[in-house]
Amino acid sequence: MKKKITKYLSTDLKQSLINDVLDVAYYHAHPSRKKEAGFFSVPRDVFCYLDYLGQIAFGNGNTESAEDFIKTYFPKTYRDYAELIYSMWRHGTVHEYKPKTFFAEYPNNTPKRIKVAWRSNNDRSKKARKEHLKFYQMDGKRNTLFLTVNTCQLVEDLMVAIDAFVDALKIDSQLRTECQKRLTEAAKEKDYRSIKRKQSKNAVYKQILQAWKSKESVKLGLNGEVHSNDLP
Numbered sequence: 142m143k144k145k146i147t148k149y150l151s152t153d154l155k156q157s158l159i160n161d162v163l164d165v166a167y168y169h170a171h172p173s174r175k176k177e178a179g180f181f182s183v184p185r186d187v188f189c190y191l192d193y194l195g196q197i198a199f200g201n202g203n204t205e206s207a208e209d210f211i212k213t214y215f216p217k218t219y220r221d222y223a224e225l226i227y228s229m230w231r232h233g234t235v236h237e238y239k240p241k242t243f244f245a246e247y248p249n250n251t252p253k254r255i256k257v258a259w260r261s262n263n264d265r266s267k268k269a270r271k272e273h274l275k276f277y278q279m280d281g282k283r284n285t286l287f288l289t290v291n292t293c294q295l296v297e298d299l300m301v302a303i304d305a306f307v308d309a310l311k312i313d314s315q316l317r318t319e320c321q322k323r324l325t326e327a328a329k330e331k332d333y334r335s336i337k338r339k340q341s342k343n344a345v346y347k348q349i350l351q352a353w354k355s356k357e358s359v360k361l362g363l364n365g366e367v368h369s370n371d372l373p
Contacts, residue, residue: 146197146321147307154190155303162186163296170265170293180261181234183292187299188231197323198306207231214302214309218274222288226274229259230290240290252284260287270294 162183169179188207195210196202204227211223219226225243233241240259247253260277262269273291310317333349336342359367 166292166296169263185234214305256285260289263292
């Protein structure tokens with residue numbers, strides 16, 4: 142990764158976020174939309190970007206790094222519930238298709254058992270955006286709260302967080318050096334032996350050689366295109 146980290150985050154990564162996530166969220170938020178969609182796919186993408194950013198900012202590439210990124214760089218409305226938001230929306234959409242619902246019991250509280258479920262909207266209106274990260278009760282569900290996520294606001298808040306991260310990097314040279322090293326390391330090609338699961342590692346070892354032996358006779362140009370003259 143030769144490009145400076147501040148430029149990379151401000152241009153490459155943000156443009157990728159706009160193209161792949163924000164424009165999709167806006168598409169589904171358009172009043173003339175023909176399909177109601179993006180409720181899970183947009184947050185899933187946002188939190189995958191967040192995992193990557195947490196690794197660059199704090200190392201390790203684990204849940205703690207991502208949660209720390211939320212607390213440090215996202216708007217302050219996220220900070221008091223960073224772990225809950227991440228556990229529900231990241232782990233849920235990535236591992237179980239949709240957000241998780243959690244409950245906990247508090248013997249000295251009324252009610253003693255509280256459940257937090259999820260609610261999502263993809264509306265770009267100011268009214269809908271104001272519901273983002275608010276907790277609501279529902280008629281007939283006395284002990285249940287619903288955490289609301291607005292897909293458009295979620296993506297835009299990630300963009301705000303990236304800007305805040307870049308600003309911090311510009312000010313703190315030590316942080317910039319450390320993050321640049323992690324960015325460079327993340328971009329490096331990986332030895333197959335870095336795969337942790339033994340069965341997967343052994344399979345990948347065999348499959349790389351298998352791929353070499355079964356490669357196409359047609360070659361790619363320097364821009365990645367298949368040479369048309371070589372096509373059958």
